[in-house]
Amino acid sequence: MKSKCIAVRSVTYAQKAKSVLSQNGLSCSIIRRPQGTLTGCGWCIALHSDQVKKATELLRNNGVKLSGEIYDLP
Amino acid sequence: MIYLDNAASTHPKPVEVYRAVLQQLRENGANPGRSGHDLSMQASETVFLARQLMGMLFGASEQNIIFTKNTTEAINLALRGLLKRGDHVLVSDLEHNSVLRPLVSMKSEGIEFDIVKTSAKDKETVEHFIEALRPNTRLILCTHASNVTGQILPIRNIGHICRANNILFGVDGAQTAGIEKYNLSHDPVDFLCVPGHKGLLAPQGTGALILGKQIEMKSLILGGTGTDSLLWSQPLEFPEGYESGTLNTPGIAGLAEGVRFILRYGDTIRAHEKKLRQLFLHKISEVSGFYPIGEGEDFVGTISVVHESDHSETIAQWLNQHGICARGGYHCAALAHKKLGTEDLGALRISFGYRNTEYDVVECVKILNKYQNNRVRS
The missing domain is CATH 3.40.640.10 (Type I PLP-dependent aspartate aminotransferase-like (Major domain))
Structure with missing residues (x-):
């Protein structure tokens, strides 16, 4: 299964994102932002790559601030 | 206590x-x-x-x-x-x-x-x-x-x-x-x-x-x-x-x-504390020498009283000696005490919580009455 992660602006937004997505039937988990980013530590929401588009829309509609980066997970 | x-x-x-x-x-x-x-x-x-x-x-x-x-x-x-x-x-x-x-x-x-x-x-x-x-x-x-x-x-x-x-x-x-x-x-x-x-x-x-x-x-x-x-x-x-x-x-x-x-019991607590304030106000009016301060259309469960001549810290100490915790002085509120004209004696503040009872109110007023009686006698 291919997975991706959506970067969010803070751990609070990560938890809010998980709560919003779970309420909408999307399975996800909170992970640390993958290595190699310029600004250092951060938080992401990991989920199945097929669900990224729907998740992004849900998060934006529910006031979750995204960092604008989406990473592939191994 | x-x-x-x-x-x-x-x-x-x-x-x-x-x-x-x-x-x-x-x-x-x-x-x-x-x-x-x-x-x-x-x-x-x-x-x-x-x-x-x-x-x-x-x-x-x-x-x-x-x-x-x-x-x-x-x-x-x-x-x-x-x-x-x-x-x-x-x-x-x-x-x-x-x-x-x-x-x-x-x-x-x-x-x-x-x-x-x-x-x-x-x-x-x-x-x-x-x-x-x-x-x-x-x-x-x-x-x-x-x-x-x-x-x-x-x-x-x-x-x-x-x-x-x-x-x-x-x-x-x-x-x-x-x-x-x-x-x-x-x-x-x-x-x-x-x-x-x-x-x-x-x-x-x-x-x-x-x-x-x-x-x-x-x-x-x-x-x-x-x-x-x-x-x-x-x-x-x-x-x-x-x-x-x-x-x-x-x-x-x-x-x-x-x-x-609070989400579960907040409404009950609010009504309870206001009721205790009302009871205190009623009971303290029967004690000479103490006067409630402040007016308004609505109140939380807090009330302050001043004594006719004694400093509020003295009365708070008296209450403490009788097992009652209340606050005298100026309550970190310089503006309020200036407005209320209580910069000399401060005020004795009584503030109720969800665990207080009518007994607490009656007991507090009883001790304040005792203070006044002792004072008059001496």
């Missing part, structure tokens, strides 16, 4: 609060929002649960709840974060020193303020605020209830004036959070400063600045946020950008349970 100093800090707390604090301390001492391991993530969940419950109680989004260590820190954060040189601020004449002192200190930074006279009649109070507006008025900051007299001020009416004049409106909810109802999604309030350890029945060292909507604001404390660690400048993301440093997670775990308790 009868505890009647709930306006300073409520005591005792619900057993669920003690349990949550202890459980967090014993089972998870990890730092929330810093690491990706399970314990840190669980600690973050504890903090987020508290934000969710606070959000439910105050009608605010989780990310708009900035944890502080008390109301004073929340007020300082708001004032120092929002105001800039040339801004004018209006405050009521019942404000706590946590509002007065920062503003006095900020005068040297080019921030002006005026003190607005409150009245027993809400309509007059609102009119006084309107009269005091200036073209450069940027903020009205007003206590929701006096920490001396318990008088509730008409914050929603004042808030509507702010909305109509494009002015920020902040409320000091030190005496009302957990008692009066709020919905920051609808109320004309831009920010609310609250303590955890009073009406929310949480441990000391907890509080919050709650925003209706996010406002551009400077942070008071700069440092680690758990995000963007390679940046040399502070990321001003809500709420972590304003909460630098490790949070008081055990306290916040207790706060979550205090808020849960």
